Amino acid sequence: MTATREHDLLTAVPDGLLIGGRWRPASAGATLTVEDPATGKTIKTVADAGPDDGMAALDAAVAAAAEWAATPARVRGEILRRAFDLLQERREDFALLMTLEMGKPLAEARGEVTYGGEFLRWFSEEAVRVTGRYGPNPEGTGRMIVTQHPVGPCFLITPWNFPLAMATRKIAPALAAGCTVVVKPAALTPLTTLYLANLLQDAGLPDGVVNVITTSSSSAVSGPIIADPRLRKLSFTGSTPVGRRLLEQAAAGVLRTSMELGGNAPFVVFEDADLDKAVEGALAAKFRNIGQACTAANRFLVHRTVAVEFARRVTAAVDGFVIGRGTDPDVTIGPLVDDKAVAKAEALVKDAVARGAELASGGSRVEGAGSFFEPTVLTGVAPGSDILREEIFGPVLAIAPFDTEDEAVALANDTEYGLVSYVYTESLSRGQRMIERLETGMMGLNVGVVSNAAAPFGGWKMSGLGREGGAEGIHEYLQTKYTLTPA
């Protein structure tokens, strides 16, 4: 990867706010810097929006709402399809951009372009499948008509860990449903969203349908937007504490919300599992995105009879990982997003070891430039350790043994989160029992990655509200009207 290629790409990314189809600086002239977490160096400076800019973006979304809602769904779908096609042409640019601003290895960034792109294609097709119902009133006389309508202007807040996919997973269904949006990416990773907005313009999206504000003052800018009665929907992906705060704000206006929040996924390996498959799944579920995924396996619950062998095999694989800047094709473990993330991984490992866990591999920060933490395997993690309760969001694989199926279920469900679980067993009946017993919105049964544009992604319990993707996803942005007529 040449420095010139990186420079040319970064230069091509807009550095302003997109409001009503025009790129412009923040009204106060403020800027924020974006760093490469592998080097700690600034790679670009972009506009830092204030509350006035946020309101201007909402004004633009409101002004464009009626015309976009009246645009035939077929036309809206065709724009999304063009955006999908353009993304395929620009896939290497998007992959490199994510590696530069967020740190994930290029091969994984390419995987995210594929995954994130699929939401554009999926919802380009779903746009034309929004239908109503018309029929006799089964309870009496007259006719019942049920119709679907866009909810109106939406505010979409995305996290830094999947800069492209978290944006397309919200923007595509909103546009398909006929809603206009204001998008606010995380301040650590605004570049991918800016470049995506640029692509949507190239795909023929009318002015004002997608507006983007980048800001380091998330709560000061978001508060007035959420409080504005013209806003009709808030969709958020991020941590549970921030989600809870936003729900409180949204409650004042009885605002519709979708919340994709934190996880604490159990990865259960039964004694009858195919260990080769379980190890392969474990590595994907844990080390994808350097462990920084809401779907990352957080707690490895392994039957005591296979725990030593499972640990031996994952440790052998982890010892072969290559740490470094994600632009190097040999690298399998990039940096964490910032030093705070490194400190958190360090503290969780320390606590687990203090409570009796053994370090089979890694365990330390990597000294020098950039925010690196060694891929780590911990065995014999004791109940009550912080690492079993908190979302690790780092490359630490923590193994705790269990003896019976009931114990595995109790441990797996012993968390306020309920996003995803992973189960490895060769028994069909046990697999089916796990579907019934595990309290999560998604489950990987002998599979280590569940994300899929055609599936309803989302959690139970404190992992969130609503679903993204699948046939369900577009309904987050539609509201139902029921009409009774005597005819």
Ligand SMILES: NC(=O)c1ccc[n+]([C@@H]2O[C@H](COP(=O)([O-])OP(=O)(O)OC[C@H]3O[C@@H](n4cnc5c(N)ncnc54)[C@H](O)[C@@H]3O)[C@@H](O)[C@H]2O)c1
């Ligand atoms: N369930 C899912 O689909 C899913 C997917 C990815 C990440 N996540 C979760 O996201 C978290 C990691 O992301 P993060 O660290 O960026 O989360 P975060 O909650 O700190 O930030 C998410 C977004 O919210 C913004 N934000 C923060 N405080 C705000 C406030 N007071 N008002 C308005 N906006 C605010 C941030 O700028 C960012 O854009 C993890 O908990 C992870 O599990 C969930």
